[in-house]
Amino acid sequence: MSNPGARFAxxxxxxxxxxxxxxxxxxxxxxxxxxxxxxPGEFGGLAPLFPLTGSEESGLTVENYRIFFxxxxxxxxxxxxxxVAALTTLLCLVMAYPVALLIAxxxxxxxxxxxxxxxLPFASNxxxxxxxxxxxxxxxDLLFSRFAVIVGMVYVHLPFMILPLYTNLxxxxxxxxxxxxDLGAGxxxxxxxxxxPLSLPGIFSGSALVFIPVLGMFAIPEILGGKDDxxxxxxxxxxxxxxxxxxxxxxxxxxxxxAVLAIAGVAAWFARRGTRYA
Amino acid sequence: xxxxxxxxxVSLAVxxxxxxxLAIVVVFSFNDSKLNAEWVGFTLSWYRMLFNDxxxxxxxANSLLIAVISSVAATVLGTMAGIAMHRYRPxxxxxxxxxxxxxxxxxxxxxxxxFFISVxxxxxxSLLTVVLAHTTxxxxxxxxxxxxxxxxxxxxxxxxxxxxxxxxxxxxxxVTLPLIMPGVIAGALMAFTxxxxxxxxxxxxxxxxxxxLPLQIYSMIKIAVTxxxxxxxxxxxxxxxxxxxxxxxxxxxxxxxxx
Numbered sequence: 001m002s003n004p005g006a007r008f009a010x011x012x013x014x015x016x017x018x019x020x021x022x023x024x025x026x027x028x029x030x031x032x033x034x035x036x037x038x039x040p041g042e043f044g045g046l047a048p049l050f051p052l053t054g055s056e057e058s059g060l061t062v063e064n065y066r067i068f069f070x071x072x073x074x075x076x077x078x079x080x081x082x083x084v085a086a087l088t089t090l091l092c093l094v095m096a097y098p099v100a101l102l103i104a105x106x107x108x109x110x111x112x113x114x115x116x117x118x119x120l121p122f123a124s125n126x127x128x129x130x131x132x133x134x135x136x137x138x139x140x141d142l143l144f145s146r147f148a149v150i151v152g153m154v155y156v157h158l159p160f161m162i163l164p165l166y167t168n169l170x171x172x173x174x175x176x177x178x179x180x181x182d183l184g185a186g187x188x189x190x191x192x193x194x195x196x197p198l199s200l201p202g203i204f205s206g207s208a209l210v211f212i213p214v215l216g217m218f219a220i221p222e223i224l225g226g227k228d229d230x231x232x233x234x235x236x237x238x239x240x241x242x243x244x245x246x247x248x249x250x251x252x253x254x255x256x257x258x259a260v261l262a263i264a265g266v267a268a269w270f271a272r273r274g275t276r277y278a
Numbered sequence: 279x280x281x282x283x284x285x286x287x288v289s290l291a292v293x294x295x296x297x298x299x300l301a302i303v304v305v306f307s308f309n310d311s312k313l314n315a316e317w318v319g320f321t322l323s324w325y326r327m328l329f330n331d332x333x334x335x336x337x338x339a340n341s342l343l344i345a346v347i348s349s350v351a352a353t354v355l356g357t358m359a360g361i362a363m364h365r366y367r368p369x370x371x372x373x374x375x376x377x378x379x380x381x382x383x384x385x386x387x388x389x390x391x392x393f394f395i396s397v398x399x400x401x402x403x404s405l406l407t408v409v410l411a412h413t414t415x416x417x418x419x420x421x422x423x424x425x426x427x428x429x430x431x432x433x434x435x436x437x438x439x440x441x442x443x444x445x446x447x448x449x450x451x452x453v454t455l456p457l458i459m460p461g462v463i464a465g466a467l468m469a470f471t472x473x474x475x476x477x478x479x480x481x482x483x484x485x486x487x488x489x490x491l492p493l494q495i496y497s498m499i500k501i502a503v504t505x506x507x508x509x510x511x512x513x514x515x516x517x518x519x520x521x522x523x524x525x526x527x528x529x530x531x532x533x534x535x536x537x
Binding site: 014026 | 282284285286288289292293295296297299300302303306314315355356358359361362363365366368370371374375377378380381382383384385386388389390391392393395396397400410411413414417421446471475477478482491492495496499500503507511514515518519521522526
């Protein structure tokens with residue numbers, strides 16, 4: 001890129017999206033980090049960094065973090081969110097695997113249609129899919145429970161697991177299974193010792209695609225769950241819209257971001273390790 | 279063959295699970311009863327009610343306007359980002375483009391809420407802020423599709439165009455753009471669908487005055503559930519169904535999550 005014409009072309013093509021995202025993604029993120037170290041304003045929002053009247057609290061503080069690490073309540077709600085996300089991921093995996101395997105082993109001509117049939121319900125509005133379970137679970141007296149929350153979470157995120165798993169399974173070399181059979185391995189052994197280990201990268205990327213959005217979800221616990229079923233997302237929403245304590249909400253959002261980055265990092269690491277064996 | 283028997287069985291059950299809840303919503307949208315409990319008789323009155331509901335119509339108009347503007351903006355910026363990522367292999371751009379796609383929506387929603395209010399003031403939340411927010415997360419989806427399309431092509435074509443004396447703009451206009459067009463259109467349709475369906479980010483960036491269809495559905499299912507919700511849900515399903523089918527026809531690769 002030493003040639004000035006090429007550098008100019010690069011700026012013309014890459015510059016506008018970069019600047020847009022700098023303004024409307026990176027900058028808001030940085031403001032949120034800063035907000036987590038500030039005091040809440042008198043009428044919501046943020047207190048000024050420099051004292052204006054002297055009466056209200058201003059400047060920087062680690063108070064929000066002190067509250068977070070000082071009270072078990074917040075630790076427990078994060079733990080609960082991780083638990084719900086883990087259970088949802090596991091249930092999605094158990095349900096998605098047979099479907100992905102079936103599609104991958106179907107004749108090529110049928111695969112596109114079978115994939116499309118997975119995507120189509122996914123195209124309906126997220127709230128509509130949650131609402132559908134209100135109609136089903138309401139008359140059964142199962143609404144507003146942890147069970148309803150898990151059902152909704154699994155239903156909404158299932159395609160996120162099926163698609164990456166299928167993309168992985170489709171690439172497997174079928175002769176490996178024949179070789180396994182020739183060497184006397186039964187169907188289960190062929191699955192556990194050949195197909196399953198080879199599909200680990202697909203499992204990890206699918207799991208990340210389910211786990212991460214579930215972790216930040218607030219609408220499903222709010223619509224299908226009771227007050228005990230609130231997760232991190234609900235706490236964040238409350239902080240911004242009800243109690244209007246932005247600094248506290250920003251601190252919670254930052255903690256969620258750190259959790260998400262950690263999960264994504266772990267998934268990426270495992271996926272890469274998995275590929276090495278594949 | 280015993281194994282493929284149960285593979286079929288479980289898969290059929292999962293497919294049924296995917297469709298039955300939505301089918302129930304659709305069926306009850308034609309039910310002549312206020313309750314989504316048992317079938318009473320066929321009616322179109324919920325649809326009639328829907329088309330006389332001024333608030334709902336205004337929400338639909340808002341949703342459409344937001345989706346059109348933000349999908350156009352995201353398609354232009356996302357196509358540029360996709361081309362830049364493919365051709366120049368920048369380090370920071372992919373991070374900026376892909377992170378908003380990968381992280382929980384609530385994080386983008388609340389950070390934009392703080393940003394808009396603290397920079398532009400309490401009254402700034404409006405249609406415009408929703409459009410800006412939607413564009414932010416749609417850019418990534420368009421960029422992914424466009425980059426996948428470019429990755430499947432022979433870069434020699436572009437060199438050939440240059441060797442034949444085409445300026446960079448001519449190369450783009452007459453070679454690159456026609457070739458990536460199916461990806462661009464698929465990306466645009468995807469952005470439109472994502473925008474018109476978005477709830478979480480709209481929820482945080484719209485303020486009090488602006489209602490969109492998903493926000494309207496949200497307040498309806500939280501306050502009073504009537505089959506009018508089923509009717510709007512059914513119409514919304516038809517709309518996104520159409521968009522997805524068109525996108526799948528135009529860019530089959532994009533539907534496989536390849537790239």
